[in-house]
Amino acid sequence: MKKLVASSLFAMLMICSFQNWAQNVTNWDAFYRYLSTKISYPAEARTELLQGDNIITFNLDKGIVKKINVQNQLSTKTDLEVVNLILAYPAFKPSQNGSYAIRTSFRLQGSNSTIINQDAQMPTGFKALSTINISAMAPTIANAPKNGKNIEFRGENGTRIVLRNSNGQSAGQPLYVIDGKTVEDFEMATLSPESIDSVQILKSLSAVALYGKAAENGVIVITTKKYASEKTKKTAN
Structure with missing residues (x-):
């Protein structure tokens, strides 16, 4: 009887742990999909053949972004592109409360320009999220996009x-x-x-x-x- 009770409790704990894990994975996966589909490579950054990484930290309190900082800047346009989307994300959960750091990598296909912040380390004291990769074709001088x-x-x-x-x-x-x-x-x-x-x-x-x-x-x-x-x-x- 004791073995049966112990086995049942163990099974319940495993189910709860799996459900919590699945819920967290689903929550963050939705966030990653949101950023990956919404972030665009700024035309100004493409014109300047700018590529590299930015690292942004933010705190969640009751599912609301309370503090957000660009730890490693790439450019105003690229950094702001990510910051605004994080602030606008509507589906953060209270269960995700904490301090997080996310890296966004902007890369131009066909460009050998310097990659900024490539070796930048994720800051301590923050949970590292998955890297978001954004790519675009490097423009030629003839068809480079112009400013607005x-x-x-x-x-x-x-x-x-x-x-x-x-x-x-x-x-x-x-x-x-x-x-x-x-x-x-x-x-x-x-x-x-x-x-x-x-x-x-x-x-x-x-x-x-x-x-x-x-x-x-x-x-x-x-x-x-x-x-x-x-x-x-x-x-x-």
């Missing part, structure tokens, strides 16, 4: 741009990143509208994940035509 339409800023002397929350209230002075460099106390009037190639506005956790606490009020990323041209020339060489 330019955004023109017209600022009067002393003009400052202030991002606003969804309730319309001022969120404070944003962080400015000009040609890849952080600029404090930036005045739009010092930059000619004709010199601007593109402008990107980042808010909320996406901004903080890329630029840290200084980006809590949002980030305005400005690329000048001169900087964009220099990057294109380096890529061509």
Whole structure:
């Protein structure tokens, strides 16, 4: 009788363990499928023949992403592509609560350009998730995709741009990143509208994940035509 009871308990424990394992595998598999199908290779990254890895960490609390950071940056476009999709994923479960790290590998077929962060190690203190591999064909100079339409800023002397929350209230002075460099106390009037190639506005956790606490009020990323041209020339060489 004791053997029968022990065997039944053992069987029940095995079934419960298998169910928990199956549930976790299914949950994460759905997340991996979501990222693999949603992440696109940014056109700007392809044009620059940029390839490599980024490593992103995030915490789950009651199935909600509470903190997300880019530990190893690849580029603003590629990193933001992954960060925004993690934040938008609707199916995290409370059973998955914890701290996680995920690597996304962007590779261009037919390119021998340098692979950035290839040897970067997963951070300690985080559970490592499976690597997500994103590939695309390397463009030729003749058919390389171009940036989208330019955004023109017209600022009067002393003009400052202030991002606003969804309730319309001022969120404070944003962080400015000009040609890849952080600029404090930036005045739009010092930059000619004709010199601007593109402008990107980042808010909320996406901004903080890329630029840290200084980006809590949002980030305005400005690329000048001169900087964009220099990057294109380096890529061509």
